[in-house]
Amino acid sequence: MIQVTFISNDNKRVEAPDNSNLLRVSLREKGGIPFKCGGGLCGTCKCRIERGLEHTDEVKAKERKHLNDEQLADGYRMACQTFIRGDIAVSW
Template identity: 80%
Template sequence: MVTVTFISNDGKAVEAPENSNLLRVSLREKGGIPFKCGGGLCGTCKCRIERGLENTDAVKPKEKKHLSDDDLSQGYRMACQTFVKGDVSVSW
C-alpha cells in the first residue's frame, strides 16, 4: 500500500494499492482533486506532486498537450493520467 496525502484538502492522507490512478484514489477517498472529464482531454485535474514525484509513472502524451516542459519540471501532472507506485503528496 502507498500513502497519498491531499495537501489542499487539509492534508488528508489515505492508503491505496500500489500502481493506483491518482484521480481514482481522489474520487474513492474524497481527496478533492478537481476534474471534469477524467480521460485526459480537458486538463482540469492538473495538480502538483509536492513530494514523491519519483514515485509516479512516466508522463503520458495526453499530459504533454496540457502541461509545458516547465510545468512538468515543477512537478505538475494530470491526476487522471498519473499512477502512483509509492508515497506522494499532492496539491492543486
C-alpha cells in the same frame, strides 16, 4: 499500501494499492482533486506532486498537450493520467 496526502484538502491522508491511478484514489477517498472528464482531454485535474514525484509513472502524451516542460519539471501532472507507485503528497 502506499500513502497519498492531499495537501489542498487539509492534508488528508489515505492509503491506496501500489500502481493506483491518482484521480481514482481521489474520487474513492474524497481527496478533492478537481476534474471534469477523467480521460485526459480537459486538463482540469492538473495538480502538483509536492513530494514523491519519483513515485509516479512516465508522463503521457495527453499530459504534454496541457502541461509544458517547465510545469512538468516543477512536478505538475494530470491526476487522471498519473499512476502512483509510492508515497506522494499532492496539491492543486
